[in-house]
Amino acid sequence: MRVAIVGGGWAGLSAASELAKAGARVCLFEAARQLGGRARAIDARGHRLDNGQHILVGAYRETLRLMQTVGADPERLLKRLPLELNFPGSLNTGFRMRLPRLPAPLHLAAGLLGARGASLAEKISAVRFMRFLQGIGYQIGEDCAVSTLLDRHQQHGELRRFLWEALCLAALNTAPEQASAQVFANTLRDSLGGGRAATDLLLPAADLDRLFPAAAAAFIAAHGGEIRLSTRVAAIDDGFTVAGERFDCTILAVGPQHAAPLLAQDQATATTAELLAGYRFEPIATVYCGYPSTLRLPFPMLGLAARRSGEVGQWVFDRGTLCGTPGVMAFVLSGHGSWEKLDDQTLATQLDRELAAALDTRMPASAWRQVVRERRATFSCRPGLQRPAARTARRGLWLAGDYVCAEYPATLEAAVRSGVTAARGVLFEGCGRTGDTATVAAGTP
Numbered sequence: 400m401r402v403a404i405v406g407g408g409w410a411g412l413s414a415a416s417e418l419a420k421a422g423a424r425v426c427l428f429e430a431a432r433q434l435g436g437r438a439r440a441i442d443a444r445g446h447r448l449d450n451g452q453h454i455l456v457g458a459y460r461e462t463l464r465l466m467q468t469v470g471a472d473p474e475r476l477l478k479r480l481p482l483e484l485n486f487p488g489s490l491n492t493g494f495r496m497r498l499p500r501l502p503a504p505l506h507l508a509a510g511l512l513g514a515r516g517a518s519l520a521e522k523i524s525a526v527r528f529m530r531f532l533q534g535i536g537y538q539i540g541e542d543c544a545v546s547t548l549l550d551r552h553q554q555h556g557e558l559r560r561f562l563w564e565a566l567c568l569a570a571l572n573t574a575p576e577q578a579s580a581q582v583f584a585n586t587l588r589d590s591l592g593g594g595r596a597a598t599d600l601l602l603p604a605a606d607l608d609r610l611f612p613a614a615a616a617a618f619i620a621a622h623g624g625e626i627r628l629s630t631r632v633a634a635i636d637d638g639f640t641v642a643g644e645r646f647d648c649t650i651l652a653v654g655p656q657h658a659a660p661l662l663a664q665d666q667a668t669a670t671t672a673e674l675l676a677g678y679r680f681e682p683i684a685t686v687y688c689g690y691p692s693t694l695r696l697p698f699p700m701l702g703l704a705a706r707r708s709g710e711v712g713q714w715v716f717d718r719g720t721l722c723g724t725p726g727v728m729a730f731v732l733s734g735h736g737s738w739e740k741l742d743d744q745t746l747a748t749q750l751d752r753e754l755a756a757a758l759d760t761r762m763p764a765s766a767w768r769q770v771v772r773e774r775r776a777t778f779s780c781r782p783g784l785q786r787p788a789a790r791t792a793r794r795g796l797w798l799a800g801d802y803v804c805a806e807y808p809a810t811l812e813a814a815v816r817s818g819v820t821a822a823r824g825v826l827f828e829g830c831g832r833t834g835d836t837a838t839v840a841a842g843t844p
Contacts, residue, residue, distance in 0.1 A: 402825060403428065403639065403646040405632045405661075408436020409811055410799040411652030412615040413461075413818025416469055419622035421826055426624065426646070430631040433608075434616055437654075437776060438811060440606035443769045444689070447606050450771050451685045452716050452729040454569065454700075455601035456482075458589040459812040461819055462611075463601075471614035477601040478699065478721055482510070486561050486702035487757045494561045494702075503595045504529075517557040525562070528552045529591065537588040539581055542782040545571075548580035565702065568713065571780040571808040572681045572733045579782045585806045602699055602721050635661050639795065648795035650821045655778060655802050656680070667793040674785055678802070682739060683776035684732040686747050687718075689767040692725035696758075703730075703753050711738040711746070712753040728754070743770040777809030778802050789821045790828075797821040 400423045404411045407429030415425045433439060441450050455462065455477060463473050486494040494516035498506045511525045531552060532539075539548065545567045549555075554563055564575045570586045571578045590598055603610055616626055639646045651658055655675040662672035696717040703712025713732050719725035730750045732738045738746060747768040755762040778784075778801075786805040789798050799821040800814060807813035 400424065400648075400825075400829075401426070401646045403649045404652055405649060406436070406652035406657075406799070407431070407434040407612075407626065407628070408652065408800075409438055409611060409814040410801065410803075410818040410821075411436075411650070412612055412619075413465055413815045414650050414652055414799050414822040415619050415624060415626075415818075416465060416615050417819050417822035418825065419619045419624045420468060421822075422622075423826070424623055425619060426644070427619065427626045428630045428632055429626070429628050432629050434612040434626070434628070435607060436814075437773060438607050439612065440608035441771070443687070443771075444767045446687075446689070446724065446727065446769075448687055448727075448729075448769065448771075449603075449607045449685070451683050451773060451776065452714075452731045453603060453607065453811060455603070455811060456590055456597065457599035457601060458593055458597040459601070459810075459815075462812050462815045465815055465819070466611055466614070469611070469614040469618035471609070471611055473601070476603065476605045476610050478604045480600045480602065480699065482598045482600055483698065483700075484561060484565065484702060485698050485700075486516075486704050487697075487759075494557050494704075496562060498595075498598050500595065503593065503597075506595045506598070507591055511558075514558065514562075516561075521556045521558040524553050524555075525558050528554055529587070532584055532587060533592060537584045537592065539584055542579055542581045544782055545575040545578040545580050545583045548583070549575070561702065561704075565713075568733050570810065572683060572777040573780045573808075574734050574736075577779065577781055579780050579784060579808075581782070582780050582806070582808050586808065600700065602716070604721050604723075606722065632661070635664055635796070648797070648825055650797045650799050650818075650825065652799035652818060652821070654775070654800060656775065658798065658800070662791070665793055668791050668796070671787045671791060671798075674787060675802075678784075679779040679781070680775040681734050681777050681779050682772065682774045683734075684738065684746070684773070685771045686730040686732070686743075686750055687769040687771070688728045688730070688747060688751060688765040690726040690728060690765050691763050692719070694726050694728075694763060695719060696728070701754075701757065703750075703757055705753070709737075709749070710753055711736060711741070712750055712757075715750070715754055730754075743768070746770060780808045789817060790824055797824055 404427040483497040496514040498510035659672045659675040662668040699720045716729040718727040799817045801809040803817040804813035
């Protein structure tokens with residue numbers, strides 16, 4: 400069985416790896432000159448960076464499994480730490496919550512009750528909120544905004560701001576006022592509501608290429624597969640033929656904005672195309688600052704409070720501690736916000752000032768700065784958003800991508816799960832009846 404996979408992001412690579420492991424002959428087509436999609440390494444100012452600073456958690460079971468499958472050792476490539484949220488710039492004492500290494504759910508209760516910078520009433524209310532979600536199986540009924548859910552359960556004050564809202568924005572990349580409460584509840588179920596290890600932070604200790612794409616490419620090649628870069632797929636017609644080669648079926652593993660025009664070309668998938676064409680998107684910016692190599696943060700991941708008017712900071716990561724590049728800090732800004740209006744220089748200067756205020760110190764001058772903006776980083780994860788199934792109405796054509804994994808927001812785990820689901824669907828159902836085929840026209844940009 401020969402399978403064409405269109406798209407070389409984490410979804411497409413996951414599908415290709417799963418199929419190659421099962422003995423299928425795969426050929427992956429990627430429009431860009433490198434693999435990884437929206438989670439890839441870049442070279443900038445003489446440094447190996449990423450197009451965005453990503454966070455994984457212990458609940459990413461499929462990502463960790465597939466990393467091991469392709470030979471990317473999670474124990475070596477990820478720095479595992481207990482979940483710890485530190486906002487030194489909030490209040491006079493700051494906000495800090497750390498989950499101790501206790502059996503679940505004691506670790507969560509102890510972490511919530513021991514949080515510094517929140518009142519006892521907030522802590523008790525937060526414990527009750529989690530117990531409520533557990534009691535209803537994390538199924539909230541009619542979907543609503545995260546902020547509405549939090550209001551209903553009297554989640555206010557510092558724990559709301561620096562735990563629930565911070566986790567919502569980090570995981571869903573959508574502001575709590577617009578984010579889906581049901582998807583947020585699903586995220587809490589598999590992280591804070593899971594086993595102790597599920598709550599651990601897994602911070603990349605290498606660039607994103609080394610984390611999965613490079614190892615996946617090598618694995619695919621070792622199992623007889625092919626990868627063709629700089630090859631843009633322009634159409635899906637009759638015959639499942641890509642660049643003159645015939646395939647038995649295709650997995651379309653591109654973003655919703657790229658999948659929509661391809662799916663619109665066939666009447667069977669026109670409804671799905673219309674659905675995806677209506678998606679809205681959220682941005683992410685990563686601002687890299689190269690300080691003297693002696694500069695280190697007190698924690699590998701630090702929260703910025705953004706309490707005063709004009710402040711925009713959310714998170715900053717010490718890539719010296721994580722990736723062995725001393726002095727390099729990565730500021731991450733998720734979702735729509737006032738930061739989008741700032742030019743690169745102003746944005747970097749503003750974040751520099753906010754970090755200095757958070758650490759209560761004078762920052763040394765940075766030698767260089769690099770701003771990476773992804774204007775369509777993720778789909779906007781809003782209440783009631785319809786998500787397509789992996790199996791399309793056209794037999795032999797499958798979808799993969801984070802937007803296909805209906806229970807999850809746009810995360811690496813969602814992308815990986817969608818790729819695995821599509822691959823297993825192909826293996827289980829086969830690729831269609833004789834004569835029921837499609838053609839993929841490709842060209843090199």
